[in-house]
Amino acid sequence: MDTVQAVLVSINDMLVQNDPTTTIPLFHNLATSEHPDDPYGPLINVLGMEEELVVLASLRILGLLVS
Amino acid sequence: MSRVRACVYCHAFADPACRTDNKPFPYNLAGTLLASLQGLLNGSRIPLWEVAAQVLAAVLGKKQFRLAVWEEGECISGWVHRALRGGAQADSLFSLIKSLKSNPNPQAQYWAITSIWQLSFERMAAEGLDKWVTISLFHRSIFTDNGLGNTTSLPF
Numbered sequence: 161m162d163t164v165q166a167v168l169v170s171i172n173d174m175l176v177q178n179d180p181t182t183t184i185p186l187f188h189n190l191a192t193s194e195h196p197d198d199p200y201g202p203l204i205n206v207l208g209m210e211e212e213l214v215v216l217a218s219l220r221i222l223g224l225l226v227s
Numbered sequence: 228m229s230r231v232r233a234c235v236y237c238h239a240f241a242d243p244a245c246r247t248d249n250k251p252f253p254y255n256l257a258g259t260l261l262a263s264l265q266g267l268l269n270g271s272r273i274p275l276w277e278v279a280a281q282v283l284a285a286v287l288g289k290k291q292f293r294l295a296v297w298e299e300g301e302c303i304s305g306w307v308h309r310a311l312r313g314g315a316q317a318d319s320l321f322s323l324i325k326s327l328k329s330n331p332n333p334q335a336q337y338w339a340i341t342s343i344w345q346l347s348f349e350r351m352a353a354e355g356l357d358k359w360v361t362i363s364l365f366h367r368s369i370f371t372d373n374g375l376g377n378t379t380s381l382p383f
Binding site: 188191196197200201204207208212215216219220222223224226227 | 249250252253255256259260263264267275278279281282285286288289292
């Protein structure tokens with residue numbers, strides 16, 4: 161659980177603290193024919209976790225990536 | 228060049244022009260995301276409600292989500308959809324107005340109104356919203372009664 165939190169916080173830092181015009185396209189480009197759900201799939205999966213921080217952090221990242 | 232320069236200073240959710248994912252959000256995942264938002268939006272905890280409302284406002288920037296939210300209805304059933312669509316619209320609309328007016332947090336009201344506004348970009352939703360002329364009354368009452376001028380942006 162702590163690992164998930166740490167990863168989500170790191171992703172959030174990458175998206176917020178750096179220039180979003182360069183960082184966010186990197187995440188968008190993760191989608192491939194083998195993994196068409198990336199980068200959204202793993203973030204959607206953790207929405208099922210009960211821990212509040214994980215849900216909120218993943219929602220926040222999803223909002224940034226989708227918008 | 229000017230677009231890039233503008234984006235350096237923009238708010239995280241404020242300038243989708245340079246960040247929007249051109250590919251559609253995976254359709255098999257959209258339901259899970261909306262269900263998660265629905266759970267938080269219909270809950271009673273204001274901090275969670277606010278985050279969910281901000282995320283909803285962010286994803287409503289995509290046509291795919293505007294249509295999904297309006298068609299599904301469940302995502303915002305607690306405060307927008309149930310009030311503006313379906314059977315007992317009048318009572319629900321008044322309850323929406325009441326909840327918005329009685330909500331002590333201007334941030335929550337701001338995001339609720341933002342989501343309604345974004346939904347109105349879809350013709351189908353706009354026509355559904357337009358049936359209720361009282362929507363202008365509820366906007367006016369919120370702006371005059373609760374001081375939305377004090378609303379500030381969260382540091383996303």
